[in-house]
């Protein structure tokens with residue numbers, strides 16, 4: 001059985017069949033950089049990271065593109081209010097985004113196009129739409145003529161009439177009079193003479209519409225038809241529906257073979273959203289002492305990506321404990337006490353248990369990325385393994401097999417080994433200072449001082465262990 005994924009377009013779980021054998025081209029809608037992304041946004045990027053890691057673990061070569069939207073109405077307004085250029089205004093949010101990705105071990109896409117650097121392909125796509133009669137100029141802007149594309153609405157399975165009557169909150173009332181139909185949307189927004197953030201074009205000065213940006217960058221970097229298009233469920237309509245209309249009306253090809261959508265993260269009051277004020281950012285959680293590993297582990301493995309996840313901060317504590325149990329098992333298997341080991345060989349029950357867990361882990365991920373179920377098989381291995389080790393029945397071969405299973409799983413999870421060996425990317429300057437003072441005290445033989453510093457670190461939630469390979473640390 002191959003890898004099966006839910007396709008929003010067909011509304012079924014399908015076997016993935018890459019257009020080019022062995023290669024997957026995938027587009028992921030990225031951030032609009034006018035603010036910090038919140039962890040609801042990162043739930044989507046984490047699920048997309050899991051998808052990419054699983055494709056790679058299955059031996060596929062993945063070419064991933066994620067756009068950075070660095071121009072839109074909000075950015076223009078906020079930059080103007082701050083008296084900054086677009087690039088000066090967006091730069092800190094772009095770097096915060098990349099640093100959050102790194103903290104959460106999300107692999108950055110190979111290509112991260114910025115909208116403002118792809119004006120050429122965007123203008124060319126608008127021109128193609130106008131030339132083919134799918135778009136029209138009106139009052140300095142260019143609009144997509146929804147009635148010209150019979151497939152409009154096919155992704156969201158909504159009645160086209162319902163869409164046109166303004167099912168979307170994004171229908172812009174100001175644009176009413178200048179459009180042929182209320183559902184028509186801007187592919188090029190005219191800017192007043194001398195207005196900020198505008199580019200010249202055959203249709204007058206202006207800027208591309210957000211939907212058009214993704215269409216143009218996706219086709220420029222991945223071709224007119226590629227394998228997987230990803231995003232959060234709130235991108236389905238109108239954003240992805242509009243992307244499909246703009247691309248398919250001129251190419252006649254399906255933009256993507258499979259549409260992958262990640263459900264909302266809920267918080268008090270509903271979906272976590274900037275507009276509701278119920279959001280929390282990664283740096284807020286880190287300030288309150290949560291580890292990025294526990295956050296990644298919780299957001300990925302607590303709930304399947306196609307189900308809503310209700311975020312409660314206290315659940316991160318349980319997630320950290322669950323992860324620590326796996327990490328402890330990892331440490332136990334990587335350095336088992338020789339006296340307690342069984343004879344090993346073909347009768348080693350841990351060898352069989354490790355193989356069983358590995359098979360179940362892979363099968364669960366192949367079934368539409370069911371990570372909660374996959375992680376369940378790791379916990380079962382841990383319980384069995386601990387019992388076999390307690391009973392002196394597991395041999396060194398079993399320990400090696402258990403580590404191999406955990407390591408294979410960690411190519412997707414990316415948390416267990418680091419939780420086990422204590423290599424987290426961040427230490428605060430004070431923590432680093434305390435660790436260095438403790439090292440210095442040990443070198444000079446001041447062991448009681450070193451012990452005091454160790455206690456001080458422990459109070460901050462940092463466990464320090466002295467091993468043959470040197471001093472290691474990990475978070476509680």
Ligand SMILES: [Zn+2]
Nearest residue numbers: 029030214239
């Ligand atoms: Zn997009």
